[in-house]
Amino acid sequence: MTNSSGEYTKKHYMLGVDWTCNWDIAKNPELPPSIDYTPQRWGRWWPGFANLDGMGATHILGHNEPDGENQADMTVQQSINDYINNIFPNAQQYDLLVGTPAATNYNNSWMQDFYSQAAAQGLTFDFTCIHWYKGPNADSLMNAINYSYSNYGHKKVWITEFNVADWSYPNNYSQEESCTFMCEALWRMGHSDKIERYAIFPWNGSSSASEASPIMVDGKLSPLGKIYANFTDADLEGPCPEVWYNFHNKAFHNRISVESNQVNTAGIYDDSASVDWKFVKTDVDDQFYIVSREENLKLQDRDGDIKLVPLNYYGDKVRWKIVDMDRGWKLLKNVNSGSNLRYTPDQGMHMSSYTGSYLHWFPLRSGEPIEEVSFEAENPSSKDSNTNFDFVSDSNASGGAYMAYNGSSKLAKEDLTSPDAELCFAFNIDTKADVVFKVDADMPAGESDSFFYRIDSGPWVSQYGRTTSGFEAFDIIKFPGLEIGDHKLFIAPKEPGAKIDRIILGTTQGRIWKGTKAQRTVVFEVEKGAVQSSFDVFEVYNDAQASNGSYIMKQGTGSYSPVPSQQTSAKFVFSFNLSNASDVSLEARVNFPGDSDDSFYYNIDGGPWLDQNNNNYHEWMNLKVHTFADLSAGTHELGFYPREDGAAIDRIMLTASEGEISSVMPGRGLGKNGFIGFSDYATFSSNWFDSGCAVFDWCSGCDFDMNGDVQFSDLSVFADLWLEPVPVHKLTFDAGFYDSGRNDADIFSFGQVSQHSEAKVCRSLYFYGNGIVKLNNSKGILGTTPRTCAMWIKPFGRDMQILSWGSKAQGEKWVVRVNDSGNLTIGAGGGYKYGTYNLVDGKWHHIAIVLPKLENPQVSDVVFYVDGQRDQESRISEVSINTSDGIDVTIGGYPESPFFYEGLIDELRIYDTALSEDLIQALAEDN
Numbered sequence: 001m002t003n004s005s006g007e008y009t010k011k012h013y014m015l016g017v018d019w020t021c022n023w024d025i026a027k028n029p030e031l032p033p034s035i036d037y038t039p040q041r042w043g044r045w046w047p048g049f050a051n052l053d054g055m056g057a058t059h060i061l062g063h064n065e066p067d068g069e070n071q072a073d074m075t076v077q078q079s080i081n082d083y084i085n086n087i088f089p090n091a092q093q094y095d096l097l098v099g100t101p102a103a104t105n106y107n108n109s110w111m112q113d114f115y116s117q118a119a120a121q122g123l124t125f126d127f128t129c130i131h132w133y134k135g136p137n138a139d140s141l142m143n144a145i146n147y148s149y150s151n152y153g154h155k156k157v158w159i160t161e162f163n164v165a166d167w168s169y170p171n172n173y174s175q176e177e178s179c180t181f182m183c184e185a186l187w188r189m190g191h192s193d194k195i196e197r198y199a200i201f202p203w204n205g206s207s208s209a210s211e212a213s214p215i216m217v218d219g220k221l222s223p224l225g226k227i228y229a230n231f232t233d234a235d236l237e238g239p240c241p242e243v244w245y246n247f248h249n250k251a252f253h254n255r256i257s258v259e260s261n262q263v264n265t266a267g268i269y270d271d272s273a274s275v276d277w278k279f280v281k282t283d284v285d286d287q288f289y290i291v292s293r294e295e296n297l298k299l300q301d302r303d304g305d306i307k308l309v310p311l312n313y314y315g316d317k318v319r320w321k322i323v324d325m326d327r328g329w330k331l332l333k334n335v336n337s338g339s340n341l342r343y344t345p346d347q348g349m350h351m352s353s354y355t356g357s358y359l360h361w362f363p364l365r366s367g368e369p370i371e372e373v374s375f376e377a378e379n380p381s382s383k384d385s386n387t388n389f390d391f392v393s394d395s396n397a398s399g400g401a402y403m404a405y406n407g408s409s410k411l412a413k414e415d416l417t418s419p420d421a422e423l424c425f426a427f428n429i430d431t432k433a434d435v436v437f438k439v440d441a442d443m444p445a446g447e448s449d450s451f452f453y454r455i456d457s458g459p460w461v462s463q464y465g466r467t468t469s470g471f472e473a474f475d476i477i478k479f480p481g482l483e484i485g486d487h488k489l490f491i492a493p494k495e496p497g498a499k500i501d502r503i504i505l506g507t508t509q510g511r512i513w514k515g516t517k518a519q520r521t522v523v524f525e526v527e528k529g530a531v532q533s534s535f536d537v538f539e540v541y542n543d544a545q546a547s548n549g550s551y552i553m554k555q556g557t558g559s560y561s562p563v564p565s566q567q568t569s570a571k572f573v574f575s576f577n578l579s580n581a582s583d584v585s586l587e588a589r590v591n592f593p594g595d596s597d598d599s600f601y602y603n604i605d606g607g608p609w610l611d612q613n614n615n616n617y618h619e620w621m622n623l624k625v626h627t628f629a630d631l632s633a634g635t636h637e638l639g640f641y642p643r644e645d646g647a648a649i650d651r652i653m654l655t656a657s658e659g660e661i662s663s664v665m666p667g668r669g670l671g672k673n674g675f676i677g678f679s680d681y682a683t684f685s686s687n688w689f690d691s692g693c694a695v696f697d698w699c700s701g702c703d704f705d706m707n708g709d710v711q712f713s714d715l716s717v718f719a720d721l722w723l724e725p726v727p728v729h730k731l732t733f734d735a736g737f738y739d740s741g742r743n744d745a746d747i748f749s750f751g752q753v754s755q756h757s758e759a760k761v762c763r764s765l766y767f768y769g770n771g772i773v774k775l776n777n778s779k780g781i782l783g784t785t786p787r788t789c790a791m792w793i794k795p796f797g798r799d800m801q802i803l804s805w806g807s808k809a810q811g812e813k814w815v816v817r818v819n820d821s822g823n824l825t826i827g828a829g830g831g832y833k834y835g836t837y838n839l840v841d842g843k844w845h846h847i848a849i850v851l852p853k854l855e856n857p858q859v860s861d862v863v864f865y866v867d868g869q870r871d872q873e874s875r876i877s878e879v880s881i882n883t884s885d886g887i888d889v890t891i892g893g894y895p896e897s898p899f900f901y902e903g904l905i906d907e908l909r910i911y912d913t914a915l916s917e918d919l920i921q922a923l924a925e926d927n
Contacts, residue, residue, distance in 0.1 A: 369506020431510025448497025831879025
């Protein structure tokens with residue numbers, strides 16, 4: 001890939017990759033930080049290993065096609081010697097997992113000789129690398145993966161290069177066939193337990209071998225490139241509702257389209273709205289509506305004729321089932337007729353009872369946004385003094401004005417060293433998703449058609465080459481796989497004359513909001529609501545699909561509650577603060593299964609009760625409830641009260657139209673200074689003999705035994721805690737996910753994580769090996785600050801990550817793991833320390849990891865405890881610890897890492913001090 005004018009960065013964004021290599025050990029500075037770089041020892045003389053120092057890599061690739069005369073060109077013994085003398089020693093020094101060479105053909109004599117000779121010399125590898133360039137046959141690709149896994153040490157396979165290729169002339173394959181191959185290949189690789197990574201070779205179609213498989217043409221993604229870029233892990237079990245898809249046909253390689261309100265087909269190069277469709281959930285689990293993006297109409301089987309009808313049409317004729325066929329292909333079956341959607345050239349689109357390949361469709365993400373927000377460029381989230389931009393009035397601009405560079409000479413990236421040079425646009429997303437960036441601009445000429453942009457802390461990228469005649473909206477780039485939470489898009493000038501009117505950002509899945517979460521939106525887990533007096537009308541239920549593992553629902557069966565009095569004490573109360581007068585919109589995540597299970601009451605600031613009613617959702621969905629107009633700056637209270645039993649409420653979201661909104665949540669109340677002291681004694685005294693204490697506040701945390709009263713039993717506990725350290729985070733899982741530490745973080749789970757009855761204290765958290773829990777906006781204990789991480793664990797496997805925060809750079813990561821021998825491990829980005837105790841024995845163990853207070857702590861200074869006893873080290877790779885501000889505190893894995901935790905965790909605590917051995921023993925004994 002070229003490395004000029006930000007094209008390197010742009011191409012990686014366009015392809016949606018999460019890892020890359022460049023046949024070198026030299027990480028390109030323009031590589032976005034979200035993309036993992038894997039270095040490679042291309043041949044026996046090149047490259048050297050000096051650049052590995054501080055790179056933060058985790059793997060290294062071996063020789064590139066050593067059997068090829070025009071590639072690494074090595075004998076088997078030369079390759080083995082280079083591994084022994086160079087690759088393995090450097091991999092050990094930098095804690096890298098080592099891959100094999102990748103020959104021109106995965107099963108040729110060179111590869112077979114290499115493995116047999118390497119095994120004879122006692123060499124083992126961590127993963128197997130192969131290349132694959134053959135015809136568009138997914139069976140051939142999967143055979144290569146299975147063969148390599150079975151014959152080369154049963155190691156996970158990395159396909160470091162692959163694409164459709166035809167080495168004969170003329171070309172025997174079409175781009176349409178390549179697209180059909182890619183659909184099935186991506187799905188099958190995603191479902192294989194023998195492959196760990198793959199990487200497309202981005203041909204541009206200029207050679208005879210690649211005419212059927214270009215990925216990028218003239219700087220744009222080809223249809224094949226779009227399939228590769230838009231495919232996500234979520235589609236392995238999908239398709240997902242509320243996402244735009246193209247339906248690709250297996251037999252004829254075309255897509256379902258709409259033309260003049262008629263359902264037809266289109267070719268692979270049609271990327272208009274006419275080929276985009278989405279699935280919309282109904283009140284039945286496995287039934288969907290199929291809606292056209294072009295017409296905003298539902299697909300209907302009207303007695304064998306395929307029609308488009310308005311969205312207010314209901315009944316089985318507009319309901320569809322997605323029937324899984326082999327290898328990722330689907331039937332689209334109508335609920336009323338039981339027939340399947342079919343295409344043939346002679347009959348076009350029609351319904352049929354057959355199930356052959358004519359009826360097999362693959363849902364391909366189109367990459368189009370499902371929801372968008374727009375910013376006026378002259379009104380960014382922040383702009384400091386912006387000496388490089390002028391505000392210019394223009395009635396043709398969308399907001400009556402635009403922003404323009406006020407300089408006279410072209411800027412380079414090196415000039416963008418001051419915040420004054422950039423505009424910032426902050427946004428928040430609630431689902432990991434691709435985010436599409438568009439701009440509404442006037443780019444009048446070739447020397448006035450460019451600007452710079454970057455996402456979060458990524459590198460600057462140049463936008464250029466698109467001229468317009470007046471203001472016009474056009475696509476810039478798609479940022480792939482942005483994580484849940486806050487993000488910032490930055491715009492900086494490049495050429496004078498470029499006029500920027502609007503910034504448009506859209507998410508391909510989930511929701512997107514303007515502003516950061518802290519600024520514009522607060523989220524309350526409903527089961528954490530401050531009940532004023534009585535908790536009797538609600539009950540808390542557990543559900544792994546609920547956002548925090550639990551939800552509330554009215555007690556009773558077939559019961560209905562009349563409008564409560566405004567003075568009722570049995571309501572849920574959520575307090576929030578507004579920095580400015582603002583409209584506040586209320587959304588709720590609910591599951592309303594039927595007409596008699598779809599309502600609740602709500603009010604604001606003790607005012608009249610309003611009811612939400614008559615919206616059925618058979619799955620968890622976000623429901624737009626109400627907008628409270630013109631609330632004043634200051635503190636407000638939202639009240640909730642049940643109306644019908646069976647209406648499940650998970651969480652609520654409040655979004656302000658102006659200024660900032662923040663939650664005023666009840667906390668545990670004690671130990672905010674880091675230990676139990678005199679200020680806490682004052683709090684305890686003020687709550688003495690209080691009654692009616694309730695979850696989750698428990699009378700400011702003074703009701704230690706949680707029996708509803710603050711009495712002598714609580715005083716005894718308070719005395720025992722006197723001057724003891726209080727954790728920054730203390731996670732218990734007895735009633736949902738709850739942080740009772742000093743920071744009281746909001747907790748969110750992703751993937752399969754749920755409460756479990758087997759626990760050390762009431763309930764534990766069960767991780768299924770594909771889920772994580774995040775402490776939102778909590779960055780952990782940073783720098784060289786002393787710390788203690790303590791918890792109960794019962795791991796079900798090895799080589800898994802338990803707790804992590806920080807960034808990837810050397811010494812700046814903090815990761816608690818169980819290594820492949822079952823030992824307690826701390827990783828610090830390029831360095832590690834292993835314990836000796838085998839934790840994977842089917843029993844509960846209390847573990848503690850302590851970093852003492854030192855001026856320049858090393859990973860060797862970390863102290864391990866297992867079940868209250870000190871655990872000795874078995875292996876150390878030294879590095880200085882200086883944990884940086886990176887990912888939020890994450891339990892169950894490290895983002896972009898495959899080593900998810902499988903097992904149970906309970907009573908997790910994180911301290912910003914080094915606990916003494918006595919205190920750790922006390923924690924281990926308190927089970």
